[in-house]
Amino acid sequence: xxxxxxxxxxxxxxxxxxxxxxxxxxxxxxxxxxxxxxxxxxxxxxxxxxxxxxxxxxxxxxxxxxxxxxxxxxxxxxxxxxxxxxxxxxxxxxxxxxxxxxxxxxxxxxxxxxxxxxxxxxxxxxxxxxxxxxxxxxxxxxxxxxxxxxxxxxxxxxxxxxxxxxxxxxxxxxxxxxxxxxxxxxxxxxxxxxxxxxxxxxxxxxxxxxxxxxxxxxxxxxxxxxxxxxxxxxxxxxxxxxxxxxxxxxxxxxxxxxxxxxxxxxxxxxxxxxxxxxxxxxxxxxxxxxxxx
Amino acid sequence: xxxxxxxxxxxxxxxxxxxxxxxxxxxxxxxxxxxxxxxxxxxxxxxxxxxxxxxxxxxxxxxxxxxxxxxxxxxxxxxxxxxxxxxxxxxxxxxxxxxxxxxxxxxxxxxxxxxxxxxxxxxxxxxxxxxxxxxxxxxxxxxxxxxxxxxxxxxxxxxxxxxxxxxxxxxxxxxxxxxxxxxxxxxxxxxxxxxxxxxxxxxxxxxxxxxxxxxxxxxxxxxxxxxxxxxxxxxxxxxx
Numbered sequence: 001x002x003x004x005x006x007x008x009x010x011x012x013x014x015x016x017x018x019x020x021x022x023x024x025x026x027x028x029x030x031x032x033x034x035x036x037x038x039x040x041x042x043x044x045x046x047x048x049x050x051x052x053x054x055x056x057x058x059x060x061x062x063x064x065x066x067x068x069x070x071x072x073x074x075x076x077x078x079x080x081x082x083x084x085x086x087x088x089x090x091x092x093x094x095x096x097x098x099x100x101x102x103x104x105x106x107x108x109x110x111x112x113x114x115x116x117x118x119x120x121x122x123x124x125x126x127x128x129x130x131x132x133x134x135x136x137x138x139x140x141x142x143x144x145x146x147x148x149x150x151x152x153x154x155x156x157x158x159x160x161x162x163x164x165x166x167x168x169x170x171x172x173x174x175x176x177x178x179x180x181x182x183x184x185x186x187x188x189x190x191x192x193x194x195x196x197x198x199x200x201x202x203x204x205x206x207x208x209x210x211x212x213x214x215x216x217x218x219x220x221x222x223x224x225x226x227x228x229x230x231x232x233x234x235x236x237x238x239x240x241x242x243x244x245x246x247x248x249x250x251x252x253x254x255x256x257x258x259x260x261x262x263x264x265x266x267x268x269x270x271x272x273x274x275x276x277x278x279x280x281x282x283x284x285x286x287x288x289x290x291x292x293x
Numbered sequence: 294x295x296x297x298x299x300x301x302x303x304x305x306x307x308x309x310x311x312x313x314x315x316x317x318x319x320x321x322x323x324x325x326x327x328x329x330x331x332x333x334x335x336x337x338x339x340x341x342x343x344x345x346x347x348x349x350x351x352x353x354x355x356x357x358x359x360x361x362x363x364x365x366x367x368x369x370x371x372x373x374x375x376x377x378x379x380x381x382x383x384x385x386x387x388x389x390x391x392x393x394x395x396x397x398x399x400x401x402x403x404x405x406x407x408x409x410x411x412x413x414x415x416x417x418x419x420x421x422x423x424x425x426x427x428x429x430x431x432x433x434x435x436x437x438x439x440x441x442x443x444x445x446x447x448x449x450x451x452x453x454x455x456x457x458x459x460x461x462x463x464x465x466x467x468x469x470x471x472x473x474x475x476x477x478x479x480x481x482x483x484x485x486x487x488x489x490x491x492x493x494x495x496x497x498x499x500x501x502x503x504x505x506x507x508x509x510x511x512x513x514x515x516x517x518x519x520x521x522x523x524x525x526x527x528x529x530x531x532x533x
Contacts (some may be wrong), residue, residue, distance in 0.1 A: 169401070169447035176387050176398050183385035186347060188373030188450065 006141035015254020016154035024205030030178035031198030032242035034102030038223030041113040046076035084203035117221035120137030125218035240288025306355035327501030348372040376453035388432035399449030399478040437468035495529035
């Protein structure tokens with residue numbers, strides 16, 4: 001029982017961050033029909049901003065830990081949305097629905113952004129204190145409150161995204177553009193503006209993952225790239241462009257990682273993921289919830 | 294033909310795809326209060342003309358005037374806002390969305406909630422079969438129901454001009470009759486209709502005024518009855 005609960009808690013904690021990250025990637029793919037290899041750079045930027053704003057806020061401004069984390073989160077979202085708006089305006093809007101062009105652009109962008117991060121922050125891992133360091137016991141399993149809060153926030157954000165997509169006018173446009181861009185334009189939907197909205201929401205989701213992970217793992221200038229590889233695995237398994245697929249796939253990969261890591265070791269878990277991807281590509285290339293058409 | 298009876302006029306329109314001309318010097322006028330039809334075989338340029346009016350294609354030359362205003366070079370979104378909607382060839386529904394959401398995409402440009410709700414009821418009044426299937430994804434509908442949904446979606450924009458591109462293609466005769474009745478109803482209720490069809494019989498029967506297109510040009514025009522009696526149309530399009 002203890003082991004089961006502990007593994008479930010680990011799965012939720014790892015998986016919920018993967019879900020946020022993969023949702024952004026899959027949303028951007030759905031609306032713009034591009035694969036954004038620079039998606040991890042949004043995560044990294046957010047995490048790095050948290051590691052520089054938080055110490056500043058506590059030491060110089062004298063704010064409490066929760067207040068300085070909140071301030072850092074706001075700064076991180078602002079920075080990521082600015083980066084997102086700039087790379088969309090000067091880059092991605094010219095390669096909409098262009099897989100080759102967006103591949104070249106986003107790989108180049110990833111290198112440039114990683115270089116900038118390295119120049120600013122250097123190569124050493126950076127960390128910030130946990131806001132909620134206490135540990136709680138649930139059925140004998142131990143979980144820090146920080147990680148519990150992370151899971152709750154991730155669930156709320158995912159639920160909010162679901163409502164946005166299913167219940168709002170912008171969500172209707174995002175879905176319409178993803179399914180048939182020309183037909184969406186014939187309903188009066190301005191494609192470029194809708195694409196920008198989708199891109200910024202995707203970037204904000206990556207930023208959210210980065211903000212949540214910064215107090216838990218040490219941050220380096222390439223932190224996000226690890227998530228990118230996992231996110232590709234998740235959306236291949238879950239189904240490219242599918243919101244539900246990103247959620248199912250994210251939790252599934254979180255489970256493989258925590259269960260595999262517990263009974264075997266982390267490298268076996270990673271190996272298992274790649275074998276799963278190969279199996280999916282051979283047997284069900286559209287993923288669990290993807291559409292074949 | 295004076296401005297006040299003409300709602301849409303196309304003058305000397307030329308469109309090409311990668312240098313290959315698809316429309317050559319096309320001129321036509323749509324008059325208020327009557328259905329206008331364009332007939333022609335596959336590849337005659339009918340769909341290209343629709344797309345150029347809708348703003349999906351940028352013409353090389355020529356003008357498109359709607360209600361007296363030049364709308365050439367406008368984006369599709371601007372064209373919809375000015376009151377023109379296109380029911381595209383192949384319907385182009387949002388396959389994974391419910392019938393209700395598909396209809397709501399048509400009303401995207403509007404914010405007048407009460408009027409949208411009223412138009413929603415009107416559309417469901419035209420097509421009662423859709424009311425029973427509001428939660429069904431569009432891809433699960435029959436071909437006829439999909440076409441009704443595509444027409445309904447276009448009406449949700451409260452358009453002044455509805456362009457229908459091959460609305461009866463591949464449909465059973467009974468469904469074709471339903472669509473024809475609805476087209477007449479739309480016209481009676483105050484919106485102008487531009488109907489593009491390979492089904493020349495239906496298109497000419499409904500139309501007060503009609504055009505025949507061949508190889509990217511208008512080759513004949515007249516009232517629906519005149520065209521039905523012309524040798525060209527009888528031989529090439531009605532198989533008589």
